[in-house]
Amino acid sequence: MAGAALILAAAGCGLGGGDQQSILDKEVLVVGVKPDQPGLGLRKGGEYEGFDVDVAKYVTRKLGFENVTFIPAPSAQREKMLQEGQVDLIFATYSITPERKTKVDFSGPYYVAHxxxxxxxxxxxxxxxxxxxxxxxxxxxxxxxxxxxxxxxxxxxxxxxxxxxxxxxxxxxxxxxxxxxxxxxxxxxxxxxxxxxxxxxINAPFTDERYGVGIKKGDIDGCEAVNKAITEMYQDGTAEKLLHKWFGPTGLNLTTTVPQFEGCG
Amino acid sequence: MTISQQAPAPPAAPAGQPPGPPPAPTPPAPATGRGRRRTVPARIWTLTGASLVAAALLFGATALSIGNAREGLQVIGHDAGPQVVATADLYFALSDMDAQVANVLLIGRETSLGKGRQQALDRYDQRRAEASRAVLQAAELALGDPTEQQTVRQVLDGLGRYERLAAQAILLDQQSQHAAGPPPDRVIELYRQATDLMRLDLLPKAYNLTLDSGTIVRETYEDESAAVLTGRFLVGAAGLLTLALLIGLQIFLARRFRRVLNPALLLATLIIAVFTLSGMLLLGREAENLRMAKDDGFNSVLALSRARAIGNTMHGDQSRYLLDPQRADTYEQVYLDKSQSVLYTPGGSLDKYYAGVDKVVGEWPEKVDFLGFHGAEARNLTLRDQRPAVGAVLTAYEKFQQQDRQMRRLAVAGQARQAIALRMGTLAQSFESYDKALVDLIALHRGAFDGAIRSGDDDLGGWNVIVPGAAVLAALLIFAGIVPRLSEYR
The missing domain is CATH 3.40.190.10 (Periplasmic binding protein-like II)
Structure with missing residues (x-):
């Protein structure tokens, strides 16, 4: 019954999932961050530091990656870099907007700035x-x-x-x-x-800037996995810790509960 | 799955071989001289065995794929799908609770405004009950996912805190007996705590819960519909193979025994042919039913329910804008942000946004020059009657935004009392018409969803009898075809 077993295996499982490639299948992840934004993404020597960088490290670790390469993601090129596959994820004060959503998908937001x-x-x-x-x-x-x-x-x-x-x-x-x-x-x-x-x-906020995680359009599995990691980052207190670490001394009102996600796909 | 029972390995056929090149002729019989007489039954058995194995594959693949389709319909149509939609009601109920509290505080002791304070309080209670029910649904969906369960717990805890703050604010407000408009600062302070808890903490979590639990439906859909389509291919391949073997057997018998046709075998061949064809058709239809239920039904219902919930929060933001002048700028900004997520046209201020809405709604349906939830819906017209229903939503939305503009004009001009009267009167009515149009559109998609699931269920009806029935019948006919021939060798 080897043939029947083969069919059982083929029809029963294994064939699921979309045909879209996901970042979750990769070995090494390339993450785009800001190189010149103190507190968020700043290149110092060969290393990047800041809130965005720490969030990216937490999220990619939750996704199971040990090898993560950071590269600079200039504002004007973020959509192009994702579309062409130069980066897998972008954490770079990347506001979710309807126009951008026509070109890339967004996990998160991981923080709503004002x-x-x-x-x-x-x-x-x-x-x-x-x-x-x-x-x-x-x-x-x-x-x-x-x-x-x-x-x-x-x-x-x-x-x-x-x-x-x-x-x-x-x-x-x-x-x-x-x-x-x-x-x-x-x-x-x-x-x-x-x-x-x-x-x-002065703590008088007057807009919502939803900082999302840019991801290639259509990678819904990857997008949802990032959302889950962000949820856990808030649940286990890491988000609060990181916010206070980078912005605490300035007296800014920080929101330490998970933001409303945009939704994947 | 009754593969092995239906395919008793015939004695002379090497058992369990996958169909393929028929096995080598039977080993020469130990006795000599009667070789030819012994090879003929052996070859009959070989061909028969191969046909039975191929047929077993056919029936097995069909049964499995039907199982996949059934599982998909069950999860999407009966279990998780409707529950996910129900969690979208959680956001709606929570957001309306907060809006009703704002209305109560804004109305104050007045009795002539809109539907009045008592009705707002009643609706608050009703929404609270709905929210509790929806939390239960969400808790059920979250089983097995610790992260989601944690979120459900946090929502429950937060809801308790919210109710306490809201009750305090309402009580204090009642004691102050203020005229319509902003209540005393102590009340505003309490309400700020309540609404911040709701808008910054509870609503995002409720929204995320719906998104998270929607994953179950998406993954089930992707897995099962891929499996059904693969199954359809396997059914076709196994069916063709069985037919080829049965025809081969028929030809062999015709040559060896000089008979034109073996009627039993012919009937078995026919049954296999009809079964293969209808099996493939069924699986194709089921894949389409799943797709329709998911894409035209579930996805749209969920997206529009989210749009509806956000719309309700916008209506609450209008009250909050009037209730708390110090925060008016902030509430106006969140109103704009939410408006843009519902129907997006570019513009950083409400004035530009109103003009944009007038323009794009005017251009519809010739042009869909807007994004957001309504943009996605207007771009994806797949159902009959969807176009007029979308049109009704857009027109009502435009009207609602026009009234909003008027309310803000009054407020900015210092005519607070008129602004409040408008908010509780005409503006509330235009919101209700918009909401009603949206509910109708959701019902349209819900109908498509239910229709696809029903037709999927109906199509499967009888197949749990057809598969074993056809299998047994085909096997019996094949035996009936060869046994008389074999008996000639006894």
Whole structure:
């Protein structure tokens, strides 16, 4: 009955699953992170460090990978890198948007960041929310759209002062050239870093930025496995630990419960 | 599976060989001189044995694949599928509890607003009961998955805390006897704790539970439908092989015994042919039934239920926007974010969004220039009557957003009282029409789901008799065909 056994084996199982390749079948995983985002993804020497990097390490370990290679994932190329298979997963302050979802899938979000405002500690008492920025100088980073949400969408009459980068904005904030810097709270917290005496986040969030894990479109098995790992990261307290490790000193209000997932596929 | 019973290994055939090249002729008989007389029965037995083995494969593969189809229909149509849909109700019930609390606090002591405070309280109780039932369903689905079970426990714990906070807020609000509008700060403070717990902690977990448990359905579907399709191929191959062997046997007998036809064998051949064909047709239909139940039914029901639950939270955000002026910006922003997940058109502010909705809904159905839940639905028109149903949803959604715009205009212009009256009156009605249109659309998909499952079940009806019946009949006929010939050698 060898033939019958063969059919039994073939029909009974083994033939399930999609035809789509999953990251779960790989030996080595390539993960894209930010190389220049303090607190989130920063290259130091040959190593990467930050919240995104730690989350990526936790998740890939839960998926059973010991070999993980980190490479930089520049914002403009993230979809392309996933589509072409240059990276398997992206953890790089990668906001889930409907447009991006037409090209790639997202696990998570693993954190919902909010646009918030960083001011000098001495001004923190008078600036309660974004409307109090009226008539003040707001830092505008070349190429970033965050200022639009204040000036155009919230219609707050601010004066824009241009700067090439957020670290430059922080310097200008301390020197008094600008009064406020506004972008994702985790990014602000990362840049503010140890400067907790001189600058302060006002904790008046006004957008949701859902940081997702980018994954190739159609890899539903991989996407769901990442979601499960993220759920466990919150359940076993790791998420809270990592959030406090990277952003705790800045006084930012951190959410330590699992975010609402986007759903796979 | 009755493979071995149906294929008694015939004495002279090397038992258990897979069908393939028929085994070498029987070893020469020890006695000499009568070689030819002994080889003929041996060859008859060999061919017969091979045919019976092939037929056993045919019936076995059919029975297995039918088992796969039955399992798929059971899980998707009767067990996990409906339960997963029920967990989507958990999110809806929780979100509506929070919306009703906001309404109660916003209405205050007024009696002339909308359906009034008492009705909001009644609906709160009703939703709480629904939420408890849905948690039970979720707990059942989570069996065997410790991570999911943990989430269910956390939802239960959180629900207890939420109810306590909400009850305190409602009691304090009642004591303050305030006019419609923002209640005293102490009440707002309590409600903030409650709604933060709900929106940031419980609702995400409830939502994730539905997504997690949907995995069972997806994996079952992928496994079973692949198995059914493979089974269909195996049935075809085994059927052809059996037919070839039976025809070979027929020809052999015709040549050796100079008879034109062996009627019993011919009948057996016919039975095998008809069985193979109808088996393949059945499995093809079952694969299609599973696909329809999953893609046109389950997936859409689940996605639209999520859209409905999110819509309900948006309606609550409208109350919260009026209830807590200090947080109005935040509530407006989450309202926009949720709107965009339901129906996406680009635009970072509500003003741009309203204009976008007017534009894309106006262009429909000529153009589907929007994403989100409704975009996916509008792009995937597969059911009869789906187009008008989607149209009704879109129109009602546009109306709802227009009313929202009006409410915010009133609020910004300082006409708080009119804004609240609108929220509890016309806006609430336009939300209900939108919700009703969405429920109708969900019912349409639910109908497709139930229809596909029913037709899958119906098609399988009788096959647990047909398979063994046809197997026994074919085996008997084959024996009836060869025994008289063999007896000529006695």
């Amino acid at each position: 646009q918030d405002t960083l001011v000098r500690a001495s001004d923190a008492a008078v600036i309660d929310n974004v409307r109090d920025l009226k008539g003040r100088n707001l830092c505008q980073v070349t190429g970033s759209n965050s200022w639009r949400r204040v000036k155009e969408e919230r219609k707050v009459a601010v004066n824009l002062v241009e700067a090439p980068s957020y670290s430059d904005c922080i310097a200008k904030l301390k020197s008094g050239e600008v009064d406020a810097v506004s972008t994702d709270d985790l990014i602000l917290a990362g840049f503010a870093g140890a400067e907790t005496r001189s600058v302060k986040i």
